Amino acid sequence: MLLIPLGGFLALAVWLWGYGGADSVTRWAAAGQRDVQNAMAGALRALKRGEAGALATLWGLCFAYGFFHAAGPGHGKLVIGGYGLGRRVPVLRLSGLALASSLGQAATAVILVYSAVLALGWTRQQVQGLSDGLFEALSYGAVGLIGLWLLWRGARKVWRGAAPVRGHAHDGEDPCETCGHAHGPTVEQAETVRSLPEALALVGAVAIRPCTGALFLLILTWRLGLDWAGIVGAFVMGLGTATVTVTVALAAVTFRESALMQAATGRGSVRLLALVELLAGLAVVLLAGQLLMRGGIF
């Protein structure tokens, strides 16, 4: 069952990456976001008047808004893509992370707006100001840390010229599974242990910076007394965003696997992959550093 949507995404990823599809999306997204934004105002008015079907229309538009918005430039996409290029992450796991980070972004928007609005009685300007100042700085800091971490991992491997972390020498032929002492972690265990904090860091870095569009929607629906329509709408927006981030994740993994894995299959591949990891980390660190400096944090 999973293979059908996966195949569709993969085809989309290949189209976006290799056949100029991204250009069409760019043109389409620019006009689309504007049209959707106007239509959302109409849907909100219709909902306020109690018109039938207005809620479904609004949520449909939210999905489209998320898609079009994410199709433009955004650092959520960048983190996912850079991570997918730099680390050997299974497709499904990276897609799951992409989805989680998009929904996490929606959750942050809801929490931000309602904690400020309900608990503190803030006005719209103050809520947005908080988001764009503090949260942005936190998010770029987090992105920078991920970059540094990738950099460190890559550098360590390059300098050692070593094989990736391996399990114990007698993997798969262990004569005794309950000998009472811990062997080195298996590849699977190592992956799991390492990837949990990784996953949290990745999702957190994206989720901590909520989308302004979701904030707009939540503030509007709060003012209009349509709170739940807005809260659900914010998560639907996140799903729309996720269609793009998942596509980027698939494209990144596809690209990495086809280009790099074929380039070198022997000992060289380890070094090559480490180098890619290093470069990805470097790019992310540079980016985050610039963002922080422009934000006047440094």
Place this chain on the structure above:
Amino acid sequence: MLRGLTAILAMLTAPAQAHPHLFVDADVALVYEAGTLRAVRLTWTYDEFFSLLLTEDLGLDPDMDGQLTGAERATLSDAVLDWPEGYEGDLYVTQGGRPVQLGARQDASVAFEDGQVIERHTRPVAAAAPGDATVRVYDPGYYTAYTVVTPVTVTGNAACTAQVRRADLIAATEKVDELLYGMPQDEAEVAFPEVGKDFADTIRVSCGG
């Protein structure tokens, strides 16, 4: 433009956050006198979503019928016309590639029609040389995406005509992507502030000869 909004704009310095959140139709009228550009009249029509956010935030038009009372119009007008210090007005005129100094806005007014906020004003052009000029309306940080409404009118000189060249969105987006995906830092420092301009429509006025 709004104080709160522009304050946010000032903080939105990252290309990652540069995609627009506010869409504005810009109607541009160019006033020539004796062969020289003397004024630019702007009519900005805000998108419906942002207009709704604005009026709701100010507590206006509670029945949402798109009609404001006199007092409500005054409240809206004050909010929209309260330009913050340092806000340049998003209008850029050049001649031969060099920027032309613009005067402070005049005749500013705000209207509310069909659920959309409309801001109008005139910028005098004191120091233009006679003849051709290039006019752009853009937000350098690209928080606001302006679209120039065609046709652009030119009055006061029958020899001058205006042509609008649409922004090359693909090239502009590619530029943002290049900035995002980590290129030499010094290059990015130079290129970054011009992202909004890359997404701008260009009005070229040619006066023959």
